[in-house]
Amino acid sequence: MSSATINDFLQAITDSDSSKEELKEIYSSLVKFSDITSSNKEVRVFLTNDIHDSESKLSIIKDIIGDSACSINFFKTVLDFNILSDLILSYQFFLKKLRIILDRVKIDVYVASLDDNKKNMINDELKIIWGSNLEVNYNIDNSIVGGIILQVEDKLYDGSVKGKLEKFNNI
Amino acid sequence: MAQEIDLLGQLKFASQHLLNLGVFIGILYYFLRRPVSSFFIARSQKIENSINSAKDIIETAQKVYNENSTKFSKIDSEVSELRSNSNKVDDNKVSEIMDNANSLVRLIEKDTVEIIELESKKINDKIEDEILNKAINLAKHELNSEFDESKDSQIIKNFLGEVKNDVVSNN
Numbered sequence: 001m002s003s004a005t006i007n008d009f010l011q012a013i014t015d016s017d018s019s020k021e022e023l024k025e026i027y028s029s030l031v032k033f034s035d036i037t038s039s040n041k042e043v044r045v046f047l048t049n050d051i052h053d054s055e056s057k058l059s060i061i062k063d064i065i066g067d068s069a070c071s072i073n074f075f076k077t078v079l080d081f082n083i084l085s086d087l088i089l090s091y092q093f094f095l096k097k098l099r100i101i102l103d104r105v106k107i108d109v110y111v112a113s114l115d116d117n118k119k120n121m122i123n124d125e126l127k128i129i130w131g132s133n134l135e136v137n138y139n140i141d142n143s144i145v146g147g148i149i150l151q152v153e154d155k156l157y158d159g160s161v162k163g164k165l166e167k168f169n170n171i
Numbered sequence: 172m173a174q175e176i177d178l179l180g181q182l183k184f185a186s187q188h189l190l191n192l193g194v195f196i197g198i199l200y201y202f203l204r205r206p207v208s209s210f211f212i213a214r215s216q217k218i219e220n221s222i223n224s225a226k227d228i229i230e231t232a233q234k235v236y237n238e239n240s241t242k243f244s245k246i247d248s249e250v251s252e253l254r255s256n257s258n259k260v261d262d263n264k265v266s267e268i269m270d271n272a273n274s275l276v277r278l279i280e281k282d283t284v285e286i287i288e289l290e291s292k293k294i295n296d297k298i299e300d301e302i303l304n305k306a307i308n309l310a311k312h313e314l315n316s317e318f319d320e321s322k323d324s325q326i327i328k329n330f331l332g333e334v335k336n337d338v339v340s341n342n
Contacts (some may be wrong), residue, residue, distance in 0.1 A: 161314055161326070
């Protein structure tokens with residue numbers, strides 16, 4: 001199934017009566033689901049295999065996402081439409097679309113070292129720039145020496161010492 | 172008187188004999204004229220035939236000789252033409268080989284010069300890269316040894332200020 005169908009499906013659930021809270025729940029369930037399916041091959045293979053029935057797939061999904069009723073309904077619909085494989089293949093696209101609807105910005109932060117003071121300072125600065133509805137993931141990477149790298153959705157901001165030295169090297 | 176009688180007798184004798192001879196010759200002529208004449212005619216015919224056949228043979232021989240002479244002269248001219256052609260081809264081949272050799276030498280010369288230039292450039296670039304890498308590594312080392320949390324936080328803060336300006340100017 002093409003991403004257009006996933007897109008249509010997304011359009012349908014956002015046009016429905018689902019509240020923002022429900023969409024937030026669906027979003028966080030989808031994040032959990034994508035974390036598991038991208039890291040656990042066995043679960044991914046099980047869920048994408050047509051041999052297994054929808055009921056067993058749904059019970060696995062429930063184990064992953066928990067008891068959120070609206071999220072369970074969402075995955076039930078996905079299973080009914082038989083687009084679970086497409087969802088697994090293009091969950092980044094789906095999550096991004098949901099973030100846009102929820103006015104949420106996903107930021108991956110890469111620093112050489114991290115303590116609470118630095119984390120708070122970075123959080124405050126990020127909130128000033130992109131607002132308070134942020135999804136910030138911190139990663140520690142010693143190879144960047146110092147400074148910071150930000151991956152904001154599709155855009156990369158490289159303020160690391162390593163990046164500056166590489167820029168200098170490329171001149 | 173006796174002398175006169177003797178002379179007369181002698182004359183008589185001579186005339187008798189002369190007459191006999193004439194008769195004899197006449198008889199001979201009468202009887203032998205035809206066979207001798209036919210013998211000589213046949214003989215002359217035979218000789219004429221022989222002469223004619225000899226003439227024919229000579230003519231045929233002359234013809235053959237002429238033909239062969241023409242052929243020989245033709246062959247001679249062909250041989251000399253072949254010789255001149257072969258000489259021409261040889262000359263052309265030699266000049267062609269010489270031209271090829273000369274152009275090959277020029278190409279090799281040009282390639283060698285280019286290779287030398289490229290290799291020199293490569294070596295220069297390599298040396299420059301090595302110097303640059305050493306400088307960068309040195310800078311990295313210096314930065315690592317002199318880097319502390321306050322400096323890192325300051326760099327991060329400065330960079331986030333730049334990002335803020337960038338985001339604001341883009342919006």
